[in-house]
Amino acid sequence: MKSTNNKAPLKLSTLAICISALYITPMTFAANETQAESDIETIEVRGIRRSLEASMNTKRFADGVVDAITAEDIGKFPDKNIGDALQRISGVTVDRQYGEVNGVTIRGTAPEQSRVLLNGQTVASTSWYDLGPATRTFNMELLSAEQVSGVAVYKTPEANIEEGALGGTVNLTTRKPLDLDSNTLMVSAELAQSSLYDETDPGASVLASWKNDDEKFGILAAYSYEQLTSGRHVLESIGGYYEYFAADQATGQDSTVGAWSLGSQAFKSERERTSAQLTAQFAPTDNLEFVLDYFRFEFDNPHVNHNFLTVGARGAGSTNVTNNGLGGTERATITPAYASIIYNPVVRNAVNMKADVLNLSGKYQGDGFEVSGVIGKSTSDGGTQFGASSWWIPASDEGGKIGDPAFPNGQNSTDGGFTYDATGPYQVWLTSLDATDASKFKHAQEANFDTTVQEHNVSYAQADLKFELDGDTFTAIKAGIKFNSSEFSRVAFNRNPDEVLGFVPDGNLANWSDGVLSGLHSQSAGHTLNAYASLDTNKWWDFISGKYAAGELTEVANLGNTFSVDEDIIAIYAKADFSGENYRGNVGLRYVETEQTSRGYAGGAVYNKTVDYSNLLPSVNFAYDLSDEIILRAAASQVMSRANYSDLKPGLAINANFGSATGGNPDLKPYEANQADIGIEYYFTEASMASAGFFTKQIDNVVFSTEGVEFVDGCGASADLYDKCRVTRPRSNGEGSVNGLELQLQHSFDNGFGVVTNYTYVDSETTTPSGSKEMVPGVSENSFNASLFFENDIISTRLAYNWRSEWIGVGAAQAVKNDDYQQLDASIIWHAMENLDVSLEGVNLTNEVVQSYDTNFALTQNTIEFGSRYYLGVSYKF
Numbered sequence: 001m002k003s004t005n006n007k008a009p010l011k012l013s014t015l016a017i018c019i020s021a022l023y024i025t026p027m028t029f030a031a032n033e034t035q036a037e038s039d040i041e042t043i044e045v046r047g048i049r050r051s052l053e054a055s056m057n058t059k060r061f062a063d064g065v066v067d068a069i070t071a072e073d074i075g076k077f078p079d080k081n082i083g084d085a086l087q088r089i090s091g092v093t094v095d096r097q098y099g100e101v102n103g104v105t106i107r108g109t110a111p112e113q114s115r116v117l118l119n120g121q122t123v124a125s126t127s128w129y130d131l132g133p134a135t136r137t138f139n140m141e142l143l144s145a146e147q148v149s150g151v152a153v154y155k156t157p158e159a160n161i162e163e164g165a166l167g168g169t170v171n172l173t174t175r176k177p178l179d180l181d182s183n184t185l186m187v188s189a190e191l192a193q194s195s196l197y198d199e200t201d202p203g204a205s206v207l208a209s210w211k212n213d214d215e216k217f218g219i220l221a222a223y224s225y226e227q228l229t230s231g232r233h234v235l236e237s238i239g240g241y242y243e244y245f246a247a248d249q250a251t252g253q254d255s256t257v258g259a260w261s262l263g264s265q266a267f268k269s270e271r272e273r274t275s276a277q278l279t280a281q282f283a284p285t286d287n288l289e290f291v292l293d294y295f296r297f298e299f300d301n302p303h304v305n306h307n308f309l310t311v312g313a314r315g316a317g318s319t320n321v322t323n324n325g326l327g328g329t330e331r332a333t334i335t336p337a338y339a340s341i342i343y344n345p346v347v348r349n350a351v352n353m354k355a356d357v358l359n360l361s362g363k364y365q366g367d368g369f370e371v372s373g374v375i376g377k378s379t380s381d382g383g384t385q386f387g388a389s390s391w392w393i394p395a396s397d398e399g400g401k402i403g404d405p406a407f408p409n410g411q412n413s414t415d416g417g418f419t420y421d422a423t424g425p426y427q428v429w430l431t432s433l434d435a436t437d438a439s440k441f442k443h444a445q446e447a448n449f450d451t452t453v454q455e456h457n458v459s460y461a462q463a464d465l466k467f468e469l470d471g472d473t474f475t476a477i478k479a480g481i482k483f484n485s486s487e488f489s490r491v492a493f494n495r496n497p498d499e500v501l502g503f504v505p506d507g508n509l510a511n512w513s514d515g516v517l518s519g520l521h522s523q524s525a526g527h528t529l530n531a532y533a534s535l536d537t538n539k540w541w542d543f544i545s546g547k548y549a550a551g552e553l554t555e556v557a558n559l560g561n562t563f564s565v566d567e568d569i570i571a572i573y574a575k576a577d578f579s580g581e582n583y584r585g586n587v588g589l590r591y592v593e594t595e596q597t598s599r600g601y602a603g604g605a606v607y608n609k610t611v612d613y614s615n616l617l618p619s620v621n622f623a624y625d626l627s628d629e630i631i632l633r634a635a636a637s638q639v640m641s642r643a644n645y646s647d648l649k650p651g652l653a654i655n656a657n658f659g660s661a662t663g664g665n666p667d668l669k670p671y672e673a674n675q676a677d678i679g680i681e682y683y684f685t686e687a688s689m690a691s692a693g694f695f696t697k698q699i700d701n702v703v704f705s706t707e708g709v710e711f712v713d714g715c716g717a718s719a720d721l722y723d724k725c726r727v728t729r730p731r732s733n734g735e736g737s738v739n740g741l742e743l744q745l746q747h748s749f750d751n752g753f754g755v756v757t758n759y760t761y762v763d764s765e766t767t768t769p770s771g772s773k774e775m776v777p778g779v780s781e782n783s784f785n786a787s788l789f790f791e792n793d794i795i796s797t798r799l800a801y802n803w804r805s806e807w808i809g810v811g812a813a814q815a816v817k818n819d820d821y822q823q824l825d826a827s828i829i830w831h832a833m834e835n836l837d838v839s840l841e842g843v844n845l846t847n848e849v850v851q852s853y854d855t856n857f858a859l860t861q862n863t864i865e866f867g868s869r870y871y872l873g874v875s876y877k878f
Contacts, residue, residue, distance in 0.1 A: 048798060054068075065695075066153065080871060091107045093105045135645070144274075177209045187205070220279040237259030258332075273300075290361070306343075310428055338410065374461070376460055386548070388446065394440060428527065430529075451555055475578060495556075692743050708726075737765060738764045742759075823848055
């Protein structure tokens with residue numbers, strides 16, 4: 001395999017060098033423009049109605065297509081989670097993995113193809129999930145909603161906004177001390193509970209802001225703490241669908257096609273999230289301002305995943321098989337075999353993510369010009385370390401461990417039989433075993449998943465210059481340059497020995513159990529496996545950690561899953577604002593050069609690959625006032641989005657005997673798209689509007705994992721076959737298209753009632769290298785949101801409904817289609833005193849489930865129940 005070990009210098013075009021020389025001035029740090037324009041009309045918000053007016057106002061006066069969410073007051077963001085709030089914006093759907101939102105899909109593109117910025121800048125981000133890919137998605141679980149004052153979703157780009165989004169850019173803004181009253185103090189406390197687990201958890205937040213008498217200097221400090229015991233209950237299939245028992249012509253028995261096993265999962269996590277902010281703002285004159293921000297976000301997620309597996313693929317055979325028209329087995333009886341039933345509890349105690357952000361900005365307003373800049377650094381680390389994953393099988397199964405040498409001809413089972421039905425939420429009937437009796441199980445094996453440690457460091461410096469113009473058409477010219485350095489790494493370890501067999505004293509589960517898990521899958525009717533004996537996971541973890549301490553268990557490097565991706569990026573832009581009678585807008589050009597170095601391992605040896613590419617990204621946004629109330633909008637642009645870090649992983653796993661290899665691909669091109677928008681907005685009162693918009697995107701360089709013939713040293717039985725190696729890796733060999741329609745309606749009545757609603761239609765598909773058409777994972781064709789609210793001087797109350805149509809699952813072992821999903825949330829705030837509020841909020845009130853099916857055989861994949869969440873809170877503002 002060829003490699004590049006020398007890091008090539010980053011190439012600068014002549015234009016980049018000129019602009020760099022012009023703007024590396026004493027003002028190398030200043031504020032990045034994070035809102036549509038600084039001259040947007042400001043509205044002081046109080047209450048739901050005023051918050052909606054402010055959000056509508058941002059949309060109305062923006063040059064591009066922008067939607068916004070504004071906090072009505074300090075600590076009063078309209079949802080518990082930033083992602084929960086974003087789902088109420090047209091064109092946005094959200095991804096839920098463990099109850100809370102952890103990613104957003106904007107306008108028919110995958111979550112990793114949207115950008116999430118904090119005060120206009122990238123935040124380093126990692127994840128805790130050890131089995132997931134390393135993407136560029138900002139994990140919404142990391143950020144509390146308490147300190148966010150507003151969210152803007154830019155659906156059309158502008159040249160001064162950082163590149164990297166195909167769908168849209170989400171910008172989260174925080175508060176500054178000079179914008180608040182001096183000696184502002186807000187404190188709040190709450191109790192939270194999930195319907196899945198009978199535990200009540202605390203939360204609290206405080207925000208204090210001070211400024212001196214002449215309002216030249218101010219300091220703001222904020223801290224929030226949230227704890228929630230939650231998780232999910234899942235009826236699931238594990239492993240891809242395949243034929244594990246062939247048809248028996250002698251008996252007339254059909255073949256058995258299904259997943260490796262069916263599971264009854266109870267995932268319980270004790271989430272703890274902290275968020276801290278310290279901001280100093282100094283404005284020595286009316287023309288000069290400096291802001292220093294420090295943020296720290298931390299998310300701990302220790303968890304236990306109980307799973308009772310009925311393993312059809314480990315059975316001795318099948319009877320009473322019923323198959324559907326696609327050949328998938330809808331119902332079968334599995335005859336017992338060794339470990340055809342497995343109780344598998346997984347304990348993960350060291351699970352966390354954290355991020356630190358330090359940002360210094362400055363701005364000087366001169367006579368007809370403005371110079372600004374920013375320097376900053378963001379770091380993040382996260383992952384899942386250590387853990388335990390044990391197998392407990394029927395006590396009647398022969399042998400004390402898997403592969404027991406006392407049974408050279410195999411081990412047998414008498415109690416491992418079961419019957420299952422896969423036409424809806426999984427139904428399971430055990431032939432003879434009592435799942436709730438711990439004495440009927442014994443320990444057979446201990447293993448664990450990889451330990452993964454992720455680190456991400458981002459450094460940036462930016463300078464911007466704006467000139468006001470006196471022309472009849474162009475009103476301002478802006479230009480700037482930004483340097484961005486990103487270093488992402490993922491280090492993986494395996495435990496040695498990989499599997500530990502038969503090392504448990506008193507190996508009957510009755511000696512290690514803490515009772516019975518019950519009340520599972522409350523939303524799934526039928527004969528579900530809703531109760532079984534459970535392991536005392538605290539006792540078990542003490543035992544396993546003792547093995548680590550004694551040196552009986554160690555961790556060794558897993559080079560195959562260890563890699564890093566470093567990127568050096570320089571971007572320059574120029575943008576012109578224009579306006580005239582009844583129209584306004586901007587036109588701009590952003591030029592970006594990226595140098596990317598990927599490091600990994602191939603055959604145990606270090607492998608480096610450096611590539612560089614550039615993108616020229618023009619954009620134009622136009623708004624025309626047909627009347628004082630009606631605005632016509634149009635926009636066109638070219639955008640790009642870089643590939644996932646996991647896909648860029650270098651190195652190959654080579655199978656020389658078969659002349660094949662698998663791996664990542666450092667040569668992946670960035671996704672590129674041409675897009676256009678046209679829309680109309682009608683503002684028929686100060687608090688009411690209706691709008692319709694059409695958008696289209698044509699996407700190139702879509703990544704698919706495909707096989708191709710390459711030269712790979714060592715791949716083949718002899719050297720003359722190395723150039724014929726069949727390599728399976730992700731390649732930029734697909735294309736896609738998105739066409740969509742967005743409709744919005746917002747109206748506030750004079751009697752305190754109001755309604756906010758929107759509908760989005762998205763026709764989104766990709767074309768594979770073979771020419772077939774596929775839905776984009778994570779994208780629903782239809783989505784609908786509606787919120788009804790009422791408020792007066794005593795109460796503010798809201799009922800919010802969210803619905804999305806079916807969508808293809810992301811990251812599944814096989815193609816999975818999810819049924820449509822709906823969710824109902826509600827909140828009520830009692831203004832008990834002038835500055836005292838008491839609130840009650842419910843999320844997913846009806847405890848809806850996500851139901852998914854395998855698309856190849858039309859068999860059930862997952863039935864996921866997240867439970868309802870409830871919050872009782874009190875807040876006081878001094």
